[in-house]
Every structure is written in C-alpha cells, then in structure tokens.
Amino acid sequence: MNKVFHVMYDDDDTLKGAASQLVAKGIRVKDVFSPFPIHGIDPIIGVKRTRLAIASFMYATTGTTLALLGMWYFMISDWPMNIGGKPSFSLIENLPAFIPVTFEFSVLCAAHGMAITYLLRNGTLPGMPATNPDPRTTDNMFVMEITTEDNHLAADELESFIKETPLVELSIKEYK
Amino acid sequence: MQREAAIREPLILGNKSYKDITDDVVGPIQGPAPIGWKIMITISAIIAVYGVGSILYLLGTGIGVWGLNKTVGWSWDITNFVWWVGIGHAGTLISAVLLLFRQKWRMAINRSAEAMTIFAVIMAATFPGIHMGRIWVSYWVLPLPNQFGSLWVNFNSPLLWDVFAISTYFSVSLVFWYIGLIPDFATIRDRMVKPLPKKIYGILAFGWSGRAKHWTRFEEVSLVLAGIATPLVFSVHSIVSMDFATSVIPGWHTTIFPPYFVSGAVFSGFAMVQTLLLIMRKGMKLENYIHVKHVEYMNIVIIVTGSIVGVAYLTELFISWYSGVEYESYAFINRFSGPYSWSYWIMMTCNVISPQLFWFKKIRRSLIATFILSIVVNIGMWFERYVIIVTSIHRDYNPSSWGEFHPSSMDVGIFIGTLGIFFTLFLGFARFFPVLALNELKTILKSSGEAYKKQHDNH
Numbered sequence: 001m002n003k004v005f006h007v008m009y010d011d012d013d014t015l016k017g018a019a020s021q022l023v024a025k026g027i028r029v030k031d032v033f034s035p036f037p038i039h040g041i042d043p044i045i046g047v048k049r050t051r052l053a054i055a056s057f058m059y060a061t062t063g064t065t066l067a068l069l070g071m072w073y074f075m076i077s078d079w080p081m082n083i084g085g086k087p088s089f090s091l092i093e094n095l096p097a098f099i100p101v102t103f104e105f106s107v108l109c110a111a112h113g114m115a116i117t118y119l120l121r122n123g124t125l126p127g128m129p130a131t132n133p134d135p136r137t138t139d140n141m142f143v144m145e146i147t148t149e150d151n152h153l154a155a156d157e158l159e160s161f162i163k164e165t166p167l168v169e170l171s172i173k174e175y176k
Numbered sequence: 177m178q179r180e181a182a183i184r185e186p187l188i189l190g191n192k193s194y195k196d197i198t199d200d201v202v203g204p205i206q207g208p209a210p211i212g213w214k215i216m217i218t219i220s221a222i223i224a225v226y227g228v229g230s231i232l233y234l235l236g237t238g239i240g241v242w243g244l245n246k247t248v249g250w251s252w253d254i255t256n257f258v259w260w261v262g263i264g265h266a267g268t269l270i271s272a273v274l275l276l277f278r279q280k281w282r283m284a285i286n287r288s289a290e291a292m293t294i295f296a297v298i299m300a301a302t303f304p305g306i307h308m309g310r311i312w313v314s315y316w317v318l319p320l321p322n323q324f325g326s327l328w329v330n331f332n333s334p335l336l337w338d339v340f341a342i343s344t345y346f347s348v349s350l351v352f353w354y355i356g357l358i359p360d361f362a363t364i365r366d367r368m369v370k371p372l373p374k375k376i377y378g379i380l381a382f383g384w385s386g387r388a389k390h391w392t393r394f395e396e397v398s399l400v401l402a403g404i405a406t407p408l409v410f411s412v413h414s415i416v417s418m419d420f421a422t423s424v425i426p427g428w429h430t431t432i433f434p435p436y437f438v439s440g441a442v443f444s445g446f447a448m449v450q451t452l453l454l455i456m457r458k459g460m461k462l463e464n465y466i467h468v469k470h471v472e473y474m475n476i477v478i479i480v481t482g483s484i485v486g487v488a489y490l491t492e493l494f495i496s497w498y499s500g501v502e503y504e505s506y507a508f509i510n511r512f513s514g515p516y517s518w519s520y521w522i523m524m525t526c527n528v529i530s531p532q533l534f535w536f537k538k539i540r541r542s543l544i545a546t547f548i549l550s551i552v553v554n555i556g557m558w559f560e561r562y563v564i565i566v567t568s569i570h571r572d573y574n575p576s577s578w579g580e581f582h583p584s585s586m587d588v589g590i591f592i593g594t595l596g597i598f599f600t601l602f603l604g605f606a607r608f609f610p611v612l613a614l615n616e617l618k619t620i621l622k623s624s625g626e627a628y629k630k631q632h633d634n635h
Binding site: 013031032033034035036037038039041042045047049050052053056060070071074075078079081083086088094097098100101103104105107108110111112114115118119121122123124125126127128129130131132135136137138139140 | 193194195198319325326327328329330331332334336337340341343344347348351352355358359362363365366367378379380381382383384385386387388389390391392393394395396397399400401404405407408411415418614615616618619622
C-alpha cells in the first residue's frame with residue numbers, strides 16, 4: 001500500500017527551507033500547492049522550465065504566414081482591385097498596407113494559441129474538479145506532497161524526516 | 177527573499193497577513209450587497225436600458241436618426257468609439273507595460289483596470305457595429321467566401337485594419353484578464369460555503385489547484401502575454417488614428433496622429449481608472465491596498481501623457497501654418513476661432529492646463545482633487561475627438577457644402593446609454609469578481625507590506 005503525505009506550512013519561505021532540507025536527504029517532493037507562485041521552488045523540487053514561450057512563437061509565425069497567404073490570395077490572386085490607381089497587383093508592392101493586419105493576426109494566434117495550450121497542459125478547463133488537498137492552499141497555507149511511490153525510503157522513515165521540518169499539519173493517506 | 181529600500185513607501189498598508197488579503201477581497205463577495213451598490217447599479221441599469229432602447233430604435237429606423245448630414249457624416253458615433261477605445265488602453269498599459277517594467281504598484285489596480293478595458297472596448301465596438309446600420313450583415317467585414325464573386329474585404333483600408341485591431345485587442349485582453357482571474361476564482365471557490373456559488377466559482381476556476389508546475393506556466397504565460405500585449409496596445413490606437421490620418425481631409429491628414437492618439441488614449445484611460453478606483457476603494461474598504469501612493473503614481477502617468485498630448489496639439493497647430501498649405505492652415509484657424517471654437521477651448525483647458533496642476537505635490541496626492549481632475553480630463557478627451565472629427569469636416573473645399581452638426585436625441589441617448597451599460601458591467605464586476613489580483617498581491621506582501629518593511633528596518 002502506498003502512502004501520500006501532505007505536509008502543511010504556514011509560510012512560503014518555511015516551505016522552501018523544508019523542501020531543500022528534505023531534498024538534501026534524497027527525498028523527492030512530488031508537488032507543492034500554494035496560493036501564489038513561490039519564487040525559487042522550481043529548481044529545488046525539480047520542476048523544469050516551461051516551453052510555452054516557444055509554442056507561442058510557433059503560433060505567432062503560423063499567424064504571420066496565414067495572414068500573408070490569405071491577403072495574397074484575396075487581394076492579389078483571386079480579385080485584384082485597382083484602388084485609386086495604386087499599384088497593388090503584387091504582394092511586395094502592396095505589402096506596406098498588409099503589415100497592420102499581419103501583425104494583429106500574428107498576435108491573435110500567439111495569444112490564443114498559447115492560452116489554449118496553457119489550459120490544456122495544466123488540465124485546467126471549465127468544469128474540472130479541484131485537486132488541491134486542502135482548501136486552505138488557495139488562501140494562506142502551503143502544502144508539500146510526498147509519496148512513498150516516488151521515494152525509496154519506508155513510510156515511517158519518511159514520516160520521521162518530514163516531522164523534523166517546521167510543519168503545521170501533516171495528513172497521511174493511503175492509496176493503491 | 178526580495179527586499180526593497182526602506183524609503184520606498186509601502187504598497188500594502190497595515191499589519192496584513194496572507195489571510196487578511198483574502199478576507200479583505202473575498203469578504204465583500206460573500207456578504208450581502210451594500211445599499212450604495214444597489215442604488216448605483218439601479219441608476220446605471222436604468223440608463224443602460226434607455227441606451228439599449230435608443231440602439232434598438234436606431235437599428236429599426238436607420239442611422240438617419242442621428243444628427244448627421246451630408247457634410248458632417250461622422251460625428252458622435254466615431255467620437256464615442258475613439259473615446260471608449262482610448263479609455264480601454266490604460267488597462268492594458270497597467271497590466272502589460274507595467275508588468276514588463278516590474279512595477280509592483282500595478283498589482284493593486286490591474287484587475288479592475290483590465291475589467292475596465294474589456295467593458296470599454298465592448299462599448300467602443302458597439303459604435304462601428306451600429307454605425308453599419310444593418311448590423312445583421314456585420315459579418316461582411318470578415319473575409320468569408322460569398323456568392324458575390326467571391327468579393328473580398330479590402331485589406332488596404334484602415335477601417336478593415338481597425339476590425340482586426342479591435343477584435344484582436346478585445347479577445348487578447350479578455351484572455352489575459354481571465355488567465356489572471358483563474359487562481360483567484362479558485363480562492364473564492366475554496367472559501368464559499370453555499371453550494372450554488374461554490375459550484376459557479378468552481379466552474380469559473382477551471383479546477384485550478386495551485387501546483388508548482390502550474391504556477392511556473394502561469395508566470396510564463398503572463399509574461400509572454402504582457403510582451404505581446406504591449407505592441408498590441410500601441411498598434412491598436414495607431415490604427416484607430418489611421419482611420420483619420422490616411423484620409424485626405426485637412427486636419428486629419430497628419431503623420432503625428434499615431435503617437436498623439438496613443439498617448440491621448442493612455443491619458444484618458446488613466447483618468448477613468450482614477451474615477452472608478454477612487455469610488456471603489458471607498459465603497460469596498462480597500463484603502464490599505466489602493467492608497468495615496470498608487471494615486472500619485474497614476475497622476476504622474478497622467479502628467480507625462482497629458483504633456484505629450486499638449487505638445488502634440490501645439491505641434492499640429494504650428495505645422496499647419498509652417499506647411500504653407502492654405503487648406504491645412506484654415507482647418508486649424510477655424511478650429512480655434514470658428515463656430516466650434518468653444519469645443520476647442522474646452523479641449524485645451526481640460527487636456528493641456530488641468531493635468532499640469534499635478535506638478536504640485538499637494539494636488540497630486542489629494543484624492544478629491546484627483547477625482548475632480550480625472551473627470552475633467554475625460555471630458556477634455558471626449559472633446560478632443562469631437563474637435564478633430566467635427567471641425568475638420570464641417571468645412572469643405574467648396575463653401576456651398578459647408579454645414580454644421582447638431583446632435584439628435586438619439587446621439588445623446590446612445591452615448592449616455594453606453595455610459596450606463598459600462599457602469600452596470602463594472603458594478604457587476606466589483607460585486608462578484610475578485611477586484612484585486614490576490615495571487616499577485618500576496619507575492620509582494622513581504623517586500624512591500626508596511627508591517628514587513630518595519631520589521632526589516634529593525635534588523
């Protein structure tokens with residue numbers, strides 16, 4: 001039977017100290033739940049840097065390409081128009097007038113693409129159930145999640161190490 | 177832990193803990209609606225209903241119900257459009273530009289400023305929408321395949337650029353706002369006791385749980401969205417200004433328009449933020465979070481942007497003479513001495529002289545003076561658009577085409593109505609949404625909270 005420990009702290013810096021203390025002993029902290037981003041926790045518990053910004057850049061270039069392709073088709077290829085005698089029969093000649101829409105469409109794709117990716121990767125979508133172990137973690141409490149599955153130590157050994165940190169509450173649950 | 181200089185004024189006053197921040201913001205949502213709020217929303221809703229009625233009458237009858245004529249074919253409609261879009265700009269400036277500059281004082285005001293942006297842009301978009309007359313064919317502004325050819329929209333036209341700019345601006349602002357709201361909705365969800373509100377906030381919170389990885393992504397998304405919203409906000413009002421600047425009307429055909437419109441937009445937007453927040457902080461007892469220092473910071477932005485606007489007015493006046501183009505020169509002489517000179521001088525007084533009063537520290541830090549001046553600035557900025565639009569077109573090259581504009585009751589009704597709708601939406605936001613960015617404020621409590629700062633000083 002595996003066990004999950006939810007260790008609660010009342011301060012972000014205390015939690016950070018406790019996490020470093022446990023990690024130094026070779027214990028793996030599975031996750032941290034907090035009411036706001038704790039700066040500096042990621043390298044301690046081994047959270048990698050997100051690649052969302054790269055995704056956003058890719059969405060932006062997709063937008064740029066689509067916008068230019070669309071405007072080339074509408075304005076140059078399918079139905080060229082003579083507007084006040086302005087030379088608008090090739091993409092390059094008409095390009096200055098196409099810049100604003102190209103820019104706007106790139107931003108549109110980058111922002112929405114990234115936002116959708118972010119929500120999907122997080123699994124935060126309308127109607128999803130909350131998974132924080134205690135409702136106080138969105139208010140003023142900070143919880144560290146440690147499982148026996150991730151660690152090679154026995155449950156009571158883990159528990160004794162955890163109890164050495166300045167915690168406020170500890171809840172232990174069993175799961176399969 | 178991050179520390180800041182002791183001489184910097186704290187941003188969060190009083191001896192606050194993380195829990196106090198939650199209580200101060202979520203408490204009013206849980207409690208019964210205050211009487212003042214009920215009175216204000218009733219008045220706003222009545223005005224909003226009048227506005228909706230005016231809009232429906234216009235749609236049923238046609239845009240002939242406005243006071244427009246052959247010479248003055250654009251007036252209050254576009255004035256209101258530009259005014260509302262401009263107001264929206266402050267929200268993005270606060271949430272995006274100030275985020276990039278790591279200005280912590282934005283955290284107390286960004287949530288409501290962004291809400292203001294979204295509601296203002298909705299009001300702005302109403303005007304080109306109803307200006308089409310046949311709003312049910314408004315999808316014609318999109319490049320959709322059709323049975324007329326296909327006949328495409330004209331991508332060389334600034335009016336079409338505007339369609340893309342405004343819709344991008346609105347949807348990106350909405351997404352930016354909502355992504356910031358998700359963690360705060362989760363806070364409300366976890367505090368609610370009654371099952372129905374708990375369920376509703378639960379759906380709005382998207383199952384947010386505050387995991388470390390999610391927070392990393394959250395910060396990255398906020399930063400990148402801020403990075404792309406910054407050029408977006410500049411592009412939007414530049415494009416709005418090109419609606420005028422790319423035409424050949426004397427008074428409109430000027431290259432100074434984009435920067436001049438953008439700073440004017442930020443100027444009026446900050447004034448509107450002041451108007452709204454000074455009421456909100458009192459009504460919702462947020463004096464510890466939005467205090468004199470925040471107001472002073474915003475007033476400094478108002479001085480800067482107001483001065484840019486002032487310089488722009490004088491520059492275009494000078495250039496109209498210096499260009500030697502008699503039509504251009506006439507357009508400006510007519511502005512300050514013609515039949516609409518009264519509106520020009522209202523504009524000059526409200527936008528050039530009044531913000532300069534903020535150089536005095538006493539005025540800049542006085543809440544009453546700020547409240548009055550913020551309304552004065554918004555009146556001035558409405559007249560700026562009115563002056564640019566109406567005075568430039570009421571005189572034509574051919575004197576037989578000269579005309580004047582008199583607003584009809586529908587012009588007035590729709591404008592007042594949008595104010596009603598805007599305030600109704602904003603009051604709804606103030607009642608049911610977390611009006612301060614809880615998760616962001618908690619990150620600065622230790623570095624900028626009054627009690628923590630005192631503690632640091634003692635060490």
